[in-house]
Amino acid sequence: MILCDKGLFTLHTKHTTYQMKADRHKVLLHTYYGPRISGGDLSYLIQYTDRSFSPCPNEAEADRTYSLDTLPQEFSTCGVGDYRLPSLELELDDGSHLADLRYADFRLEKGKYALEGLPAFFGGSEWETLTILLRDTAAEVDVELLYGVLEERDLITRAVRICNRSSRTVKLCQAASLCLDFPQGNLDFITFDGAHAKERCFHRSPVRPGVESVGSVRGTSSHHHNPFVILCTPDADEDHGLCFGAVLLYSGNFQAAVEQNQLETPRLTLGIHPYHFSWTLAPGESFTTPEAALICSPDGFTQMSQQFHRAFRDHLIRDPYAGKRRPVLINNWEATEFHFDASKLAAIARAAAPLGMELFVMDDGWFGKRDSDFSGLGDWFVNEDKLPGGLEALAPQLEGMDFGIWIEPEMVNEDSELYRAHPDWAFQAPRRAPARGRMQLVLDFSRQDVRDHIYQALRKVLDRVKVTYVKWDMNRSLTDVWSATLPADRQGEVFHRYVLGLYDMQERLRQDYPGLLLEGCSGGGGRFDAGMLYYAPQIWCSDNTDAIDRLRIQYGTSFCYPISAVGAHVSAVPNAQNGRMVSMETRGVVAMGGTFGYEMDLNQTSEEEREVIRRQVAFFKEHYDLIQRGDYYRLTSPLDNGPYTAWEQVSPDRREALVSLVTGNLRAAEPFRALRVKGLDPALVYRVNGEGAYPGDVLMHAGLPLPMPWGDYQSVQLYFQAI
Ligand code: DGJ
Numbered sequence: 001m002i003l004c005d006k007g008l009f010t011l012h013t014k015h016t017t018y019q020m021k022a023d024r025h026k027v028l029l030h031t032y033y034g035p036r037i038s039g040g041d042l043s044y045l046i047q048y049t050d051r052s053f054s055p056c057p058n059e060a061e062a063d064r065t066y067s068l069d070t071l072p073q074e075f076s077t078c079g080v081g082d083y084r085l086p087s088l089e090l091e092l093d094d095g096s097h098l099a100d101l102r103y104a105d106f107r108l109e110k111g112k113y114a115l116e117g118l119p120a121f122f123g124g125s126e127w128e129t130l131t132i133l134l135r136d137t138a139a140e141v142d143v144e145l146l147y148g149v150l151e152e153r154d155l156i157t158r159a160v161r162i163c164n165r166s167s168r169t170v171k172l173c174q175a176a177s178l179c180l181d182f183p184q185g186n187l188d189f190i191t192f193d194g195a196h197a198k199e200r201c202f203h204r205s206p207v208r209p210g211v212e213s214v215g216s217v218r219g220t221s222s223h224h225h226n227p228f229v230i231l232c233t234p235d236a237d238e239d240h241g242l243c244f245g246a247v248l249l250y251s252g253n254f255q256a257a258v259e260q261n262q263l264e265t266p267r268l269t270l271g272i273h274p275y276h277f278s279w280t281l282a283p284g285e286s287f288t289t290p291e292a293a294l295i296c297s298p299d300g301f302t303q304m305s306q307q308f309h310r311a312f313r314d315h316l317i318r319d320p321y322a323g324k325r326r327p328v329l330i331n332n333w334e335a336t337e338f339h340f341d342a343s344k345l346a347a348i349a350r351a352a353a354p355l356g357m358e359l360f361v362m363d364d365g366w367f368g369k370r371d372s373d374f375s376g377l378g379d380w381f382v383n384e385d386k387l388p389g390g391l392e393a394l395a396p397q398l399e400g401m402d403f404g405i406w407i408e409p410e411m412v413n414e415d416s417e418l419y420r421a422h423p424d425w426a427f428q429a430p431r432r433a434p435a436r437g438r439m440q441l442v443l444d445f446s447r448q449d450v451r452d453h454i455y456q457a458l459r460k461v462l463d464r465v466k467v468t469y470v471k472w473d474m475n476r477s478l479t480d481v482w483s484a485t486l487p488a489d490r491q492g493e494v495f496h497r498y499v500l501g502l503y504d505m506q507e508r509l510r511q512d513y514p515g516l517l518l519e520g521c522s523g524g525g526g527r528f529d530a531g532m533l534y535y536a537p538q539i540w541c542s543d544n545t546d547a548i549d550r551l552r553i554q555y556g557t558s559f560c561y562p563i564s565a566v567g568a569h570v571s572a573v574p575n576a577q578n579g580r581m582v583s584m585e586t587r588g589v590v591a592m593g594g595t596f597g598y599e600m601d602l603n604q605t606s607e608e609e610r611e612v613i614r615r616q617v618a619f620f621k622e623h624y625d626l627i628q629r630g631d632y633y634r635l636t637s638p639l640d641n642g643p644y645t646a647w648e649q650v651s652p653d654r655r656e657a658l659v660s661l662v663t664g665n666l667r668a669a670e671p672f673r674a675l676r677v678k679g680l681d682p683a684l685v686y687r688v689n690g691e692g693a694y695p696g697d698v699l700m701h702a703g704l705p706l707p708m709p710w711g712d713y714q715s716v717q718l719y720f721q722a723i
Pocket of ligand 1: 406473524542
């Protein structure tokens with residue numbers, strides 16, 4: 001997979017090749033990333049020209065064609081001649097802000113590197129790791145570029161370790177996880193953006209001169225932008241064109257920036273956002289960036305997404321939930337919000353269990369004085385006014401379903417026992433009153449003592465009864481980020497230390513409660529990222545449970561993240577977020593585009609609706625592997641304003657497929673349409689919903705006539721099974 005030959009490094013995956021070369025001045029150049037090629041030294045593609053105002057390194061002497069400003073760099077520097085996006089910015093104790101990296105050595109190993117305290121893809125001998133050592137000799141700083149290669153999945157992971165080898169203090173002002181130059185130019189930039197209740201909407205535009213970036217400075221990866229981006233050729237669509245997906249395994253401030261320079265060759269950098277970031281390295285200390293991962297697909301978005309999905313399922317989501325079935329859950333939030341007691345919960349459970357639901361999730365409101373969002377956060381003990389006898393008394397009333405609870409450990413209300421005892425544990429800067437979000441403050445999770453206190457309180461709850469699931473919520477953006485435990489010149493570390501603290505807490509939960517299913521959440525999908533998935537195999541996708549809005553949200557999410565990660569529930573109508581009426585059938589079909597569960601008071605449904613639910617749950621369980629682990633195809637886009645949105649899952653052996661289809665706003669006199677199915681075996685013959693006999697090649701190339709839709713927001717599921 002990885003070939004190293006006198007400073008030439010070639011990484012081959014199943015469909016792609018990636019190449020770098022240390023040149024005559026020991027600058028590590030990026031020479032190629034694209035469809036798999038046989039090999040050779042591709043540095044012949046680099047053109048050396050004299051560009052005015054592009055300085056030349058001292059050792060290039062009279063060679064005016066050699067400039068860091070014009071050459072494709074593997075990990076860009078700053079202040080020494082490259083004016084494009086930097087990957088590394090150092091501040092030395094002499095006040096200089098320069099970084100100049102030259103190739104020193106490399107190491108090739110079997111297996112995949114790990115990153116202490118940070119999420120990372122994992123695996124065994126199917127991986128190879130290449131470590132390239134770069135050195136800034138003046139600063140005496142070593143930079144290790146780590147590359148993990150998973151050939152079968154076309155996955156190349158990257159992380160960077162920066163080590164201060166000098167006897168002086170060095171400050172990092174910026175440290176990207178990934179830098180990628182695209183000498184071929186002419187690319188589109190795709191990002192996934194939105195807001196609370198409309199996360200990860202697909203946006204595409206041509207890369208233009210200057211810098212374009214998305215990111216977050218909210219302390220979380222955010223509802224507003226996602227740490228996953230695509231660069232692609234203008235002709236790229238689901239089945240054609242070259243595309244490059246880049247994802248950051250990180251749940252805090254991030255930046256994905258693309259710069260088109262004077263030569264019209266874009267550069268992508270991805271990593272921790274430089275806003276209010278700095279890290280002090282004492283002599284001998286090192287800093288490790290979060291991991292980034294790349295997949296290049298020569299054949300469009302579908303192949304890229306499927307490769308990400310497989311890699312996430314098998315090499316990021318950890319046991320026992322890598323392969324284990326997740327339960328169909330019933331959650332009480334939209335049914336009750338804070339206003340419940342044990343008998344109300346028991347009544348919801350009594351209605352849910354006979355319909356096949358397996359896990360009861362008690363959401364916000366069960367602890368402290370938590371009757372609204374004004375109070376209670378931080379007080380992690382059961383509110384016995386609502387739940388007399390505590391969890392021990394409630395659990396037996398759940399009709400044999402497993403028991404899950406909601407927590408929001410990073411937060412505190414000023415009206416809480418915790419805040420009254422430790423007001424200084426919430427983020428606040430000297431002489432400023434902190435901003436509130438949802439009437440709550442953020443605990444300083446960069447502090448071990450704060451984390452320990454919260455963790456011990458949570459343990460007392462979790463040890464009372466068997467809790468098999470925890471929903472870890474986080475309901476505001478960070479402000480007033482200042483930590484009492486760090487000196488003034490190290491406050492730039494707090495945002496990152498907060499994320500490390502979060503990962504530490506979740507890792508402790510994983511270790512102490514093996515088998516616990518953690519669901520991530522941040523007001524829906526405000527922290528829906530690959531970093532979180534390392535700890536929480538599923539994440540509540542959005543607080544917007546309207547099936548029609550969800551089509552767009554789940555569509556955008558699917559470009560990177562697998563179905564099994566996408567928390568999706570059927571909720572009541574009219575929908576709580578937009579008042580829309582959608583049938584139970586369609587709500588179920590859309591929730592099967594994710595982990596599938598219910599979030600409503602089933603006692604408020606009719607007998608007919610309960611029969612629909614019973615059938616949905618049975619169908620989901622019967623086809624669980626196909627739905628959750630099948631290869632995912634986006635058949636149409638909800639953004640096209642067409643008559644329907646359709647998607648499909650195909651089993652790895654291609655003997656089964658499920659097409660789901662939801663109509664949008666209908667127009668009269670729609671033309672007749674056929675649906676061409678994807679990914680089937682052309683040599684097999686399929687029954688559709690138990691009927692007919694259609695050759696796979698016919699279904700894929702000629703298709704099936706679609707039923708003429710009647711009424712907005714109708715849905716159809718077509719199950720294909722090889723005979
Ligand atoms: C936001 C979450 O996204 C909701 O599902 C719910 O858990 C509320 N928080 C509870 O406060």
